[in-house]
Amino acid sequence: MNRKLFIALALILIFCCQTLAQTGIKKKRPLPYEYGRVVIDNYSADTDLSPVVFEHWIHRAKFTCRVCHVDIGFAMKTGGTGIKATDNARGFYCGTCHNGKMQNEGKAIFAACSRNASAGDQKRCIRCHSLGQKVASDYDFFKFSEPLPKERFGNGLDWEKAEEMGLIKPIAHLEGISSAKSALALQKDFSLNPKVEGMPDIIFSHRKHTVWNGCELCHPDIFMGVKKGTSRYSMVDISEGKSCGACHTTVAFPLMDCQRCHSKPVHP
Amino acid sequence: MLKRMFIAVVLITGLAGFSSTRAFGEPASPAAREREAWQKEFDEICSRTQDAMSLSQEELATLIQRADALLPQIEKLDETRKKVYMGRLRMCRGLYEYVLESKKNEKK
Numbered sequence: 246m247n248r249k250l251f252i253a254l255a256l257i258l259i260f261c262c263q264t265l266a267q268t269g270i271k272k273k274r275p276l277p278y279e280y281g282r283v284v285i286d287n288y289s290a291d292t293d294l295s296p297v298v299f300e301h302w303i304h305r306a307k308f309t310c311r312v313c314h315v316d317i318g319f320a321m322k323t324g325g326t327g328i329k330a331t332d333n334a335r336g337f338y339c340g341t342c343h344n345g346k347m348q349n350e351g352k353a354i355f356a357a358c359s360r361n362a363s364a365g366d367q368k369r370c371i372r373c374h375s376l377g378q379k380v381a382s383d384y385d386f387f388k389f390s391e392p393l394p395k396e397r398f399g400n401g402l403d404w405e406k407a408e409e410m411g412l413i414k415p416i417a418h419l420e421g422i423s424s425a426k427s428a429l430a431l432q433k434d435f436s437l438n439p440k441v442e443g444m445p446d447i448i449f450s451h452r453k454h455t456v457w458n459g460c461e462l463c464h465p466d467i468f469m470g471v472k473k474g475t476s477r478y479s480m481v482d483i484s485e486g487k488s489c490g491a492c493h494t495t496v497a498f499p500l501m502d503c504q505r506c507h508s509k510p511v512h513p
Numbered sequence: 514m515l516k517r518m519f520i521a522v523v524l525i526t527g528l529a530g531f532s533s534t535r536a537f538g539e540p541a542s543p544a545a546r547e548r549e550a551w552q553k554e555f556d557e558i559c560s561r562t563q564d565a566m567s568l569s570q571e572e573l574a575t576l577i578q579r580a581d582a583l584l585p586q587i588e589k590l591d592e593t594r595k596k597v598y599m600g601r602l603r604m605c606r607g608l609y610e611y612v613l614e615s616k617k618n619e620k621k
Contacts (some may be wrong), residue, residue, distance in 0.1 A: 315604060318597045332593045424556040429563040461562050473614035503515040 255287055278302070284376055285321050292330070294374040301496045303384050307349070309415045310492075311459040316423040319339050321467070321491055323372050330358035338372070350509040380458035401499045405453060413456035415457070429455065437472070438510055447510035467491045555598060558583065559605040560573045565612045573613040580606040 264410060275282070281301030289296045290466035304313065313319050317338060320326040327336060334357070342349075345356035355369060362370065371378045393412055394403040407413045417428070432451035454463065468488060470476030478486075483490035484500055498505055558579050561568065570578070580602055586599045 315601065318600045320600075327596075329593075332596070334594050335591075337593050337597050424559045426560055428564045430566050459562060460565060461604040465607050465611040466604070469611070471611060472618050508538075 263489055277390070277399070280400045280499075281305070283495075285328065286376075287327050288329060289374055294370055296376040297373045298375045299373075300382075300384075300387070302386060302402075305404065305415065305496070306389070306413045307415060308419075309417045309457045311457065311462055312416060312419055312423065315459055315462050316419055321462075330362075331360070333357040334360045341419070383489055396498060396502070398502045404497075417456075420443055432456065439507065443511075445504070445507040445511050447506045448508045449506075541560070551583060551590075554579065554583050554586070555602065559601060560610050562605055565608055568609075568612070570613060570616055576609045577606055577613070580609070583585045 277302075283299040283301065284296050285299060286296035294493040314321060318326070319338065327337045332338050333343065336344055339357040342354050343357035345353055347354045355372060357373065358370075359366065369411040371380055388415070390400070390402055392404040394410065395401055404413070408415065417423075432449060432455050434450050434452055437449060439445075468476070478488045482488065484494060486494055489506070490500070493500055493506075558576055561572075561576060565573070584599070584602065587595060587602060589595075590598065
């Protein structure tokens with residue numbers, strides 16, 4: 246009797262383990278103000294500071310993706326830049342703007358890391374090194390997002406429309422940092438066939454992506470195919486952060502907002 | 514009288530010379546000149562990314578060569594500058610190479 250019970254329990258345990266292993270743990274969907282949040286923890290622990298919490302929404306309202314990811318040089322992967330306090334203190338990366346001199350909305354932007362930080366600087370340090378800390382921010386997401394056009398997922402905002410309406414004006418050039426650029430050759434939007442019956446074609450807004458990202462942010466690092474139609478993109482790869490997923494799983498509207506990409510009208 | 518005038522002229526000339534030096538800044542040191550040169554070259558190379566598609570294959574190849582020639586100078590910079598500018602140069606060069614490849618493919 247005991248033996249039968251043991252076998253039955255063992256079978257149940259094996260079944261449960263297999264089921265759990267197959268389905269994994271469901272990821273928590275970030276709240277609108279959390280979407281795009283990046284926690285950077287390269288060297289913080291070495292200095293007894295909390296990891297840095299970077300809020301994309303505050304910064305993307307003020308700058309195009311290109312300014313930060315091309316001109317300033319932030320990597321596209323969390324922790325990929327390997328920012329050190331000395332880099333910031335020298336006026337690079339965060340220190341490009343967070344230098345105590347650059348103005349934003351009539352106020353000097355607080356300085357990031359300094360060479361001779363003292364105990365008195367602790368309050369300033371934890372403005373960025375804020376994971377698990379109670380830090381009052383100058384920016385309130387709900388107040389900020391109130392006048393902006395809404396969307397269903399991600400930050401719950403239509404950033405593109407917000408720019409069209411003139412409600413946000415992302416800066417595309419930082420004096421002394423960005424190279425003087427020739428006029429942008431605007432790219433034509435194009436459609437991609439998903440080759441799945443009933444699934445509308447993707448209208449890729451090449452123009453919008455170029456204006457915000459420039460060319461070199463996507464090519465060739467993210468999209469390396471040189472001939473249209475030769476690269477295959479699967480939703481599995483995209484959801485793992487490849488191609489479109491480099492931004493559309495992290496900062497830009499998420500993949501569950503299907504019809505924003507699969508947008509070609511099905512009925513003529 | 515002549516002596517006083519001479520002293521005045523010398524003083525004025527000296528002052529003018531001093532002012533012009535201050536106005537135009539100290540002559541740049543060789544290191545500073547070199548720094549400015551690489552920065553200028555970097556800006557010139559990376560300023561063409563926005564119209565890379567309209568460049569000819571020859572122009573793209575030249576930009577790639579210039580980027581390769583600039584790399585050793587950037588490698589000599591301090592740690593932070595090296596990290597930032599090597600990354601930026603890699604992106605510019607990568608784009609030109611990508612566009613060049615796509616243009617070659619178009620011709621095939």
